[in-house]
Amino acid sequence: MDYFLELFLGGLTRGSIYALIALGYTMVYGIVQLINFAHGEIYMIGAFTALIVASVLTIFGLNSAAILVIATAAAIVYSSAYGYTVEKIAYKPLRNAPRLSPLISAIGMSIFLQNYVLLAQTSDFLPFPRLIPEFAFMEPVSHIFSSAELVIVVTTMVVMVLLTVFIKFTNIGKAMRATAQDKTMALLIGIDVDRVISVTFIIGSSLAALGGVLIANHIGQINFYIGFIAGIKAFTAAVLGGIGSIPGAVLGALILGWTESFATGYVSSDYEDVFAFALLVLILIFRPAGLLGKSETKKV
Amino acid sequence: MENILEVKGLTMDFGGLRAVDSVDLYVKPKEIVALIGPNGAGKTTFFNCVTGIYTPTKGDILVNSNRGGVRINGFKPNRVTERGLARTFQNIRLFPNMTVLENVMIGKHCRLSAKIFGALFRDKKTRAEELKAAQECYVILEKLGLEKTCDELASNLPYGDQRKLEIARALATEPKMLLLDEPAAGMNPQETVDLTHLIRMIRDTEQIAILLIEHDMKLVMNLSERIYVMDHGQKIADGTPVEIRNNPEVIKAYLGEDIDA
Amino acid sequence: MIAQEIIKSLKAAIWFMFLTFPIMVIKVNTVYKTIEWRWMNMVFIGVGVFVGSFVWRWLLERKDKPSAKKESISTRTQAYLAENPISKRALQGALLVALLFFPMFMDAYQINIFTVALMYIVLGLGLNIVVGLAGLLDLGYVAFYAVGAYTYALLNTTFGMSFWIVLPIGGALAAIFGILLGFPVLRLRGDYLAIVTLGFGEIIRLVLENWNDFSHGPSGIAGIDKPNFFGLELNLNQMTDGVYYMMVVFTIITIFFVGRLQNSRIGRAWLALREDEIACQAMGIGRTRTKLMAFALGATWAGLMGVVFAAKTSFINPASFTFLESAIILSIVVLGGMGSIPGVILGALIMILLPEYMRTFSEYRMLVFGGAMVVMMVFRPQGLVSNFRRKYSFHGVDERLGG
Numbered sequence A: 001m002d003y004f005l006e007l008f009l010g011g012l013t014r015g016s017i018y019a020l021i022a023l024g025y026t027m028v029y030g031i032v033q034l035i036n037f038a039h040g041e042i043y044m045i046g047a048f049t050a051l052i053v054a055s056v057l058t059i060f061g062l063n064s065a066a067i068l069v070i071a072t073a074a075a076i077v078y079s080s081a082y083g084y085t086v087e088k089i090a091y092k093p094l095r096n097a098p099r100l101s102p103l104i105s106a107i108g109m110s111i112f113l114q115n116y117v118l119l120a121q122t123s124d125f126l127p128f129p130r131l132i133p134e135f136a137f138m139e140p141v142s143h144i145f146s147s148a149e150l151v152i153v154v155t156t157m158v159v160m161v162l163l164t165v166f167i168k169f170t171n172i173g174k175a176m177r178a179t180a181q182d183k184t185m186a187l188l189i190g191i192d193v194d195r196v197i198s199v200t201f202i203i204g205s206s207l208a209a210l211g212g213v214l215i216a217n218h219i220g221q222i223n224f225y226i227g228f229i230a231g232i233k234a235f236t237a238a239v240l241g242g243i244g245s246i247p248g249a250v251l252g253a254l255i256l257g258w259t260e261s262f263a264t265g266y267v268s269s270d271y272e273d274v275f276a277f278a279l280l281v282l283i284l285i286f287r288p289a290g291l292l293g294k295s296e297t298k299k300v
Numbered sequence B: 001m002e003n004i005l006e007v008k009g010l011t012m013d014f015g016g017l018r019a020v021d022s023v024d025l026y027v028k029p030k031e032i033v034a035l036i037g038p039n040g041a042g043k044t045t046f047f048n049c050v051t052g053i054y055t056p057t058k059g060d061i062l063v064n065s066n067r068g069g070v071r072i073n074g075f076k077p078n079r080v081t082e083r084g085l086a087r088t089f090q091n092i093r094l095f096p097n098m099t100v101l102e103n104v105m106i107g108k109h110c111r112l113s114a115k116i117f118g119a120l121f122r123d124k125k126t127r128a129e130e131l132k133a134a135q136e137c138y139v140i141l142e143k144l145g146l147e148k149t150c151d152e153l154a155s156n157l158p159y160g161d162q163r164k165l166e167i168a169r170a171l172a173t174e175p176k177m178l179l180l181d182e183p184a185a186g187m188n189p190q191e192t193v194d195l196t197h198l199i200r201m202i203r204d205t206e207q208i209a210i211l212l213i214e215h216d217m218k219l220v221m222n223l224s225e226r227i228y229v230m231d232h233g234q235k236i237a238d239g240t241p242v243e244i245r246n247n248p249e250v251i252k253a254y255l256g257e258d259i260d261a
Numbered sequence C: 001m002i003a004q005e006i007i008k009s010l011k012a013a014i015w016f017m018f019l020t021f022p023i024m025v026i027k028v029n030t031v032y033k034t035i036e037w038r039w040m041n042m043v044f045i046g047v048g049v050f051v052g053s054f055v056w057r058w059l060l061e062r063k064d065k066p067s068a069k070k071e072s073i074s075t076r077t078q079a080y081l082a083e084n085p086i087s088k089r090a091l092q093g094a095l096l097v098a099l100l101f102f103p104m105f106m107d108a109y110q111i112n113i114f115t116v117a118l119m120y121i122v123l124g125l126g127l128n129i130v131v132g133l134a135g136l137l138d139l140g141y142v143a144f145y146a147v148g149a150y151t152y153a154l155l156n157t158t159f160g161m162s163f164w165i166v167l168p169i170g171g172a173l174a175a176i177f178g179i180l181l182g183f184p185v186l187r188l189r190g191d192y193l194a195i196v197t198l199g200f201g202e203i204i205r206l207v208l209e210n211w212n213d214f215s216h217g218p219s220g221i222a223g224i225d226k227p228n229f230f231g232l233e234l235n236l237n238q239m240t241d242g243v244y245y246m247m248v249v250f251t252i253i254t255i256f257f258v259g260r261l262q263n264s265r266i267g268r269a270w271l272a273l274r275e276d277e278i279a280c281q282a283m284g285i286g287r288t289r290t291k292l293m294a295f296a297l298g299a300t301w302a303g304l305m306g307v308v309f310a311a312k313t314s315f316i317n318p319a320s321f322t323f324l325e326s327a328i329i330l331s332i333v334v335l336g337g338m339g340s341i342p343g344v345i346l347g348a349l350i351m352i353l354l355p356e357y358m359r360t361f362s363e364y365r366m367l368v369f370g371g372a373m374v375v376m377m378v379f380r381p382q383g384l385v386s387n388f389r390r391k392y393s394f395h396g397v398d399e400r401l402g403g
Helices: A002-032 A039-060 A064-094 A100-120 A136-141 A147-169 A171-181 A183-188 A193-219 A226-241 A246-266 A272-286 B043-050 B077-082 B100-111 B116-121 B124-143 B159-172 B189-206 B217-223 B241-245 B248-255 C002-019 C021-025 C039-064 C073-083 C085-105 C108-133 C141-159 C163-185 C190-210 C236-262 C265-275 C277-282 C287-313 C323-336 C341-357 C365-379
Strands: B005-014 B017-027 B032-036 B058-065 B068-071 B085-087 B177-181 B209-213 B226-231 B234-239 C026-029 C034-037
Touching: A002 A039, A002 A147, A002 A171, A002 A193, A002 A226, A002 A246, A039 A064, A039 A100, A039 A193, A039 A226, A039 C021, A039 C026, A039 C034, A064 A100, A064 A193, A064 C002, A064 C365, A100 A226, A100 C021, A100 C190, A100 C323, A100 C365, A147 A171, A147 A193, A147 A246, A171 A183, A171 A193, A183 A193, A193 A226, A226 A246, A226 A272, A226 C190, A246 A272, A272 C163, A272 C190, B005 B043, B017 B032, B017 B043, B017 B058, B032 B043, B032 B189, B032 B217, B043 B177, B043 B209, B077 B085, B077 B100, B077 C277, B085 B159, B100 B124, B100 B159, B100 C265, B116 B124, B116 C236, B116 C265, B124 B159, B124 B189, B159 B177, B159 B189, B189 B209, B189 B217, B217 B241, B226 B241, B226 B248, B234 B241, B234 B248, C002 C021, C002 C039, C021 C026, C021 C039, C039 C365, C073 C085, C073 C341, C085 C108, C085 C236, C108 C141, C108 C236, C108 C265, C108 C287, C108 C323, C108 C341, C141 C163, C141 C190, C141 C287, C141 C323, C163 C190, C163 C287, C190 C323, C236 C265, C236 C287, C236 C341, C265 C277, C265 C287, C277 C287, C323 C341, C323 C365, C341 C365
Parallel strands: B017 B234, B032 B209, B032 B226, B085 B177, B177 B209
Antiparallel strands: B005 B017, B005 B058, B058 B068, B226 B234, C026 C034
16 A cells, blocks of 8 residues: 555656646647747756756855755746747747748757757756755655655645636736637737737746756756656646646646556556657547547638 | 439537538539528538538438439548549638649549559559649640649739639549639639639539539629528528529528618 | 847847856856856857847848748759759769769778768658658657668577568568558647657657567667678678668669659649648548558658668667657758758758768757757748759640640
């Protein structure tokens, strides 16, 4: 039973991280119908920024709580800035181009950013400092559920609630929903579509950065390539739940997290990534609209 | 079955919305029939059901063939075209980066037989077939007065010619019946008159039936032998142009009820 | 006016200096706890972006101008060659002679590089069928390459089967994989298709990496036989020449076949499918069949090249078949010009030869090509060489048809 619980909680943690990244995919897709291939790299850059800032601050001798806050803030600021800039450079000029063009541009951006970090930093795995403290009250269960995992799950839940509130009730949130439904109409009723798109990229990137900091802290090491696999998996989660749907992304992420966790725990750990890819292929074949997505009718 | 197309009780639902509601329609060989109705009446949806882009919820679509009527509900669009129904689109859908001639040759596709082997080794049979196809397509372009532009990219044609090219492409599939979705949309009065002659000429020389959706009443009244009127997904009238012109239901549907009172 | 432009560029420079600050400037050594501050990088970025920003805006402006519709050099050259078959034949002849005599003046190292370049030309042309002609973005192309390579490696090392026998088997097996993958996914929309093929490519690689009994896992398979040329005993240098000439023949055959495919009934159907799927079906073209054909044919070439790759290197492991490899082949197609044979050839030569001959440049290779993919899509989506459509001549059609 302990083993099952451990796998369940492990899956919940994974799923929470996937959810944070998947939201970026889903929100961007909802608004500009583009698979932002470089989103995984934004997440990676968030983790790197946090690592660099945290390391510098450690050398300067700050206390760990301050480091945690500053590093996370830096990661969020920088990831958003990258997300914003990537949109302006690689996607905005292609808004009216054939569908494959922005996708290829996104793949190019992803390769570019990976190699940018590889060249400017290193190809090695870097150890990520443990920023999240061990809580005393977690002592009895820490062998199956660590404090860092608790923080990941709780943070994700809080972020989900905030995001839902933001989209439901703020003006910009309403503008985002309007733009997602009909870009031309949104433009006609005076919504600044460019701004809405920028905000979407910024929010998505911030969430990815948060995911990056949390996972790097949990796993303890990062390199330039972590964004690729994480990106694909988060994308799988988004598609599983129904791309464009925010609750769908969370649901998909949790299902993917549990699938991976139980499959590696009970079947074989060699094929961890295969399970995710197989799940992705199966969903797209049998239910391309995802669990909570609406299937679209083609217009002629 | 002597009719070329026979539709019985055709119904199409989108979720809770009934876009087409048990519509009956038939077209006899070499007949020009119009389908009219206000915007959103379900005309294009009807076309999409008949040509296989949507699978209708209920009803029968029968196409005349050598062995009597064949039910084509749920056939893929390409199978429908092979059965002899060819269409054009309301919002022009050409292949913009292919030449005019190539666009028409795409229409010929289903009447040709070259396979991979023929493509790779370009044997005598394939070469002959290609040449014949290219020539036949050129002749179609000549008929429609587009032969001068045959090496242009389709996207470089003026609007009116693009509409004509769609008709040329549909003709290349060697149809028994042509379905035209608002062929005169966006044309000026002179172009519309030319189009009227063109459609009649096609019917006369190719001996095919034509079913068209159109808003231009002058064209419809001049051209068609019979007219079907749809409103809110239902057929509200059918008959000759004179009958339709004097049908109170039709007038109501088109003018709205306030004026009627 | 000029002041405004300068302010714009200044803003961009400052923004990018901020953006690249942590990653470009700071380098922390986590073991010795030291920080290296690389301020010079910030200066480079600032100056580079300041200048680049002008170029960027100039290019954007030029792209939006209607006068930019003038036919490009590549289009004019292609049109000229199409109208002057003699010059075309002369050019082809000259290229062929150059290719044939090339090994006589070069050492084995150079020949090897050229062989690799030729392999990428063939791979690029194969992927071009799928992406350029049929418009299906396949991000897992390398999977079929792997199928070919492992087919030869396994059949050769376990059953001792020879290169020439396995070559068609590898191609056929890759085609079967192409159909198996294609069948379920082809009704997906373009971007979903891209992701599924990516997933498929990764699954194949991960299986090769983990299924030790079958593929020997990450350590790969060594001691694969080199190709056999008419039973001749060849030394190392002669073998290099032999593989080179084989690749020349392969490349010519591929160019020939792909050129024919492009202007055939099937090739037209692919183009139409790429341009407008719904109209294409409505004109009587079976979607599934046409797409599968593109997938299977593209895969065949990857499979064939996989066999050649295994035979040429005599050692393979899963690390040769990563997503990066698919990305390189894709950028060859995108850079050169989707759907254009000369474009793909040019793309492959640039992608493979430039990094080889500019050694200092080679570690920036993927950076530059990632960036080039973006720049290409933004400013010249048709690639370096734009696709040129064949024209038909109809002199005297009327007489022949008795019109």
